[in-house]
Amino acid sequence: MGKVTLKDIAHEVGVSPSTVSLVLNGREVRVSDAKRQAILDCARKKRYVPNQIARSLVSQRSDTLGLIIPNIESRFFSSLAKNLEQRLRREGYALLIANSDDVPANDAALVRLFVNRGVDGIFLVAAGGLAPDAALAEMLSSLPVPYLMVDRVLEGVAGDSVSFDNVLGGYLAAQHLLEQGHERIAIVANMQEGTGRKRVQGYEKALCEAGIAPDGVLELQSRYYIPDAYHVGDAVIATGASAVVATSDNIALGLLKRF
Helix, strand or coil, X not given: CCCCCHHHHHHHHCCCHHHHHHHHCCCCXXXXXXXXXXXXXXXXHCCCCCCHHHHHHHHCCCCEXXXXXXXXXXXXXXXXXXXXXXXXXXXXXXXXXXXXXXXXXXXXXXXXXXXXXXXXXXXXCCCCCCCCCXXXXXXXXXXXXXXXXXXXXXXXXXXEEECCCHHHHHHHHHHHHHHCCCCCEEEEECCCCHHHXXXXXXXXXXXXXCCXXXXXXXXXXXXXXXXXXXXXXXXXXXXXXXXXXXXXXXXXXXXXXXX
């Protein structure tokens, strides 16, 4: 059996395909209650599934949004994708997810791909640091659909954003260790990215308030990957630090594996 169409339902009930379409979409149409119910019953019996592509051509909406993330294997980003998809599904939207591999040049290509696919909007967790890729910045300035920067906010790009207070996060982590009596505190962060640099700023602020001068030897670089942090573990031990601020879950897991 082929796919059931509006014409099939219209033929069986004895109305026009446009009437069937209006009834199934909950729109106003001059038809009796009996006919309306007959259309709904027929659609249910035949297991009619709306053609989303055809709907999009009429409504100029795809009810689809796009999410670009740097690393789909990251616990943070996979959790973000899962929760966003579940919420959007409840609201009647589908979510397309793309992985940039944390390469800035890929962001522009993925934004273009989503626009060509007809998404109604884009959630962007940008790759790299604070400065956007030139091609991406130009594309975002003339994007035909809304976009939202998530977690990583690109400097110089005007647009809505949702992000954490990374300075406060680094500050609170360092402050907690200071309150436990630690004074020689290391920090492992991805200082090649804006989020990591801001967490280091918060860490340094807490040290300064405690009368401790920040020491570059205690500030160690690691990408947000478990193996990277694992290999930094020896350098942390060599600093003689009594405690360490791990600026992401993956960095913490990598250090724990080493220690």
